[in-house]
Amino acid sequence: MAYTGEPIPPAALIIDTQHSVLAMSQNSPLGAETVNGDGFGVGWYPTGKPTDAQGLRHPYVFRSTEPAWNDQNLREISRAVTSPLFFTHVRAAAGPPIQQTNCHPFRHDNWLFMHNGAISGFQQIKRELAMDVDPLLYAGIQGTTDTEVLFHLALTYGLMDGPIAAVGKAIRRVEKAGEGAGIQFPMQGTIAVSDGETLWAFRYSTQGRSRTLFHSADVPTLRKMYPTAERLDLFGDHAQVVVSEPLTDLPGVFLEVPESTVAVLDPTGYHHQSFLEA
Template identity: 85%
Template sequence: MCRWLAYTGEPIRPSALILDTQHSVVAMSLNSPLGAETVNGDGFGLGWYPEDAAGSPHPAVFRSIEPAWNDQNLREISRAVLSPLFFTHVRAAAGPPIQQTNCHPFRHENWLFMHNGAISQFGLIKRELTFAVDPALYTGIQGTTDTEVLFHLALTLGLMDDPVAAVGAAIRRVEEAGHAAGIPFPMQGTLAVSDGETLWAFRYSSQGRSRTLFHSADVPALRTMYPEAERLELFGDHAQVVVSEPLNDLPGVFLEVPESTVAVLDPTGYHHRPFLDA
């Protein structure tokens, strides 16, 4: 469907991961070995929290329907800004039209949200799910994707208070509606959510066969493993990356997030929690 990357840690220029890695996100937009589609050229997005936004983070978002590999503005912006937490996403449209409002990530106040995957046969249950969104949040839905509806459904169900519980409740609502409509496996995907301080990365599907998801190992441990890897000096001790597929081929650098799991990343490091595994 799509490919995405999220970073949290010491401020860096997003280009270090979006453009300059062996298997960068821009490279994935042209050739995604682990993706459902090889090419992800139906637009992209970059959302970032400014370096000086501590205490009251409000993310900036740049989205375009251009292929990521062909957009000079992405190169300019990703090399110019510094950010301690950013999202980037390259899209392979699975039904909703190619338009800027359908490009990820999506934003509400200080929250960012993006998704790789799909709500199966979304058109059959779109009306029910959309009408379940709080009327006060409904006007925030600008595009036509299942992801944006899922985001606003999670906001309705308490995302700003308990992200894990709210995303779980939103997915269960999708599954209930899907099963009632005769859809055997309604939910598929990996999701990223952040409030500007913590990053939550979910891997879940109704069928138990989710899209791939990985996160990086601790940077101090990687420096011990690869003492001659000069590139690691670009990153601070608290740097963490979550990505649809590894950014390089070095063993041990990227760890797979298990099925039905949420990875929680914050300044203390990362830990995994079971997610809807029942």
């Protein structure tokens, strides 16, 4: 789940909504794994002015191997801070060990990155992919997940200059390596990326049967649709949420992102564009 908009406490979406991230960690109806109890992470950009001389806002990250539903620190931190843009991820380990450095989101300078899905046959192509990572970036890989290697490939291919092109190039590199190793469908998943200002949410898989991905409709429209919904008072007009499963059962609140699409969300709203279509 990712949020961008007027600053709010992350707990408003992680804990306090109908189908919260905390609830999804115990029961994920649309997920490949029903229970996501192998750790979690929260990454958030602070409110206020940019935090370095280049005018960039750098995020903070809190990650743990505890199940999200069992971590009191998550409850405390998510209520104590406010943020205009934050990521949350709950993990079901698909092979790499349960350790803090394998929990999403991953961070580099002012960038956050997380992934719901997997690179199939990753152990067969891990060395080939890692060898393509810029040597100056390689030391930043602290864990053993496919996601962290994918992130560093995207950084290598120019994430800071063009996120959509860089993520696309990283995925094509994965597919090329997978093809060489005889892996039929190497790439699966949805990806969220942010530089602290814009949020990019990708839905793509080699097979064309990707994990689910949704984002919220604009808040002014939702207020017209549900004029008595007091919960909408928590959010400003620019609030936007990206999530793997809808956080509420109210019709029309969440819009599905189509296959092979990237949703781009910023203070002006959102738009979709095609991504790696065959």
